[in-house]
Amino acid sequence: MKTKPEVKFRVFEDRTAVNDLGSTAGSLLAILKAWDIGKIEDKETVHFCGLIGHPDLGTTAFIPRQSSTGNAEVDKEIAAYTMRALSRFGAEVSQREFESDGEAGNPNLLSVVKKLAEDFRQFGIFSERERIRTRNSGKIDWGRTLSRVVATPGSGGRPVFLDLRTSRSRSETNANLSQIQAAVMREILAMHGWWLSVGRGRDVELRSVPLPPSRRAKWEGQLSRILPTLYSARSLFLAEHLKYYLSHTRASSSGTFVFGLTDFHSVWEAMLRETLKRPPEDTGRNWTRELPKPTYNLANGSRPEARQQGMIPDIILEGRDHYTIIDAKYYAATSSATAPGWPDIAKQQFYELGMRSVVGTTPEIESIFVFPGRNSEGPLHSVAMRDSSGRKVASFPEIRCAYADVATVLIAYIKRTSDLAIGSPLSASDLDSDSDSDSDDAERPARL
Incomplete structure (x- = not known):
């Protein structure tokens, strides 16, 4: 064969x-x-x-x-x-x-x-159910039977219909819609x-x-x-x-x-936003609206905003006395050459300065780049500003570098769960689990 x-x-x-x-x-x-x-x-x-x-x-x-x-x-x-x-x-x-x-x-x-x-x-395949007229098979259509069939006298004078007009339902799957489906x-x-x-x-x-x-x-x-x-x-x-x-x-x-x-970075950002565990105190504030915006002072006294939009952080996690600003970065991040450059670093530090103007000086604010990584591991630890002698400049916020296991994030995103912590590793049970909280994903792909 x-x-x-x-x-x-x-x-x-x-x-x-x-x-x-x-x-x-x-x-x-x-x-x-x-x-x-x-x-x-x-x-x-x-x-x-x-x-x-x-x-x-x-x-x-x-x-x-x-x-x-x-x-x-x-x-x-x-x-x-x-x-x-x-x-x-x-x-x-x-x-x-x-x-x-x-x-x-x-x-x-x-x-x-x-x-x-x-x-x-x-x-299954789409089918339209229709009722077809039959004789002596299916549901009796008394209207048609009484108007078209002559009854035969039965015992006690009760009429007996020997030829019943009936109807039954039939599924028709040969229509264009069914064939194309x-x-x-x-x-x-x-x-x-x-x-x-x-x-x-x-x-x-x-x-x-x-x-x-x-x-x-x-x-x-x-x-x-x-x-x-x-x-x-x-x-x-x-x-x-x-x-x-x-x-x-x-x-x-x-x-x-x-x-x-072509560019998976939007998906990476969306997945992290949906799957990272938020503190109980997180109220889902609209930080883009609250953070300061650049404006121009004109001679006539007006203050129009700059043409570009203001600060739009990827993710902000709000705790009781702790805030985390997360920038989802779809970089290889295996070395400084494959990590975010000066524009991304400056922007993230600027976000933290903007946050300070809103929440004050008391709460702790942590700034993190989150890269895709295997088993939530990677070589970069943090990025900080240093002077010409190599000393860290304390007035510039430091940015921590973290790695999120890609498979873990994919699974959580599909299951619509939001309990991942930065650095959560993938366990074998995650790939073998048959559970799925999303009704649209009730069945998992067959084992490969």
Whole structure:
């Protein structure tokens, strides 16, 4: 019996050097260039976090920097969590135009993929139930029976109807919507089944639905035409999400697809903001509004603010008598050469000076750069201002350097938990846990 060829699967880190991509470097770079993603024209490294699908190359996943373990099975697991984290991030910023701020990519498309998979897992192939007229089979339709059938006298003179008019319900799955859903789900499971939770037993149902008779390029138009005729919440959901998927996955001539994000720094910041444990006293103050802003004093006495926005710290944790200003930095941070430079350092120190003007001199204020790291470890300890003789200048705030384990943050973000402390290491039980507090992520990807 002819065996099905094994699907190729590779995992690289974001910011992998082009020379380290091996024999597939040329093909991967060509794909990223065609999709205008990855900053490959002026960089020696690939700036991309997501996945690339190619009919011959298979699937190539790019996971966040400093997250690879060197173990192929665990790295594929981390890749699955990366896709789920990107899908959550994409759902929460679905209205954002990434191209406008240099963050080219389509993480919102991954959220659509996940929603379509969850709908299929829960409800299966869409079917419209209709009632068809029958005879002597199903629910009796007394109106039709009395008007069309002559009764036969029975015992005691009671009428007996020997030919009943009936009706029964039937599920119709051959409609355009059902066929397109089935075709798209075959495509999604082939490309994304390794990180999605669809559940067993749906394969037979999927294969039972015939493919649409038209070409893929026409499916989006067909959905547009049937949309005005739909009324149920699920049919509208499917038509709209299938349309979005089809419009954003028009494969190139080589049949490639790209899902992901050029710059992961926005995701890193969002994940830390959502998962770090906040003190009980934290009131969620709007610090951007409270912190001082630069203004110009004009000759006419007015004081307009500077054109650029004021201080916008990434994260501030508020305790009873302690404040922590956190700047989420998606840097390698393996040396001073790969760490934040003067603008980021000065900005962070300025945040602390601004905080002092709001909370006074009594509370303790700590300023921290948080980098991605393996097992929450890294070489940088702190950054401080020193004079020409090497003595620390006390008037400038010191900034502590900390590392957050990437896999730990990914898992917490997916599970929607917020109990991570800076420096929390990943334990083996985190990767093996089947629990998931997010109802949208009730099932975890199959063990890889």
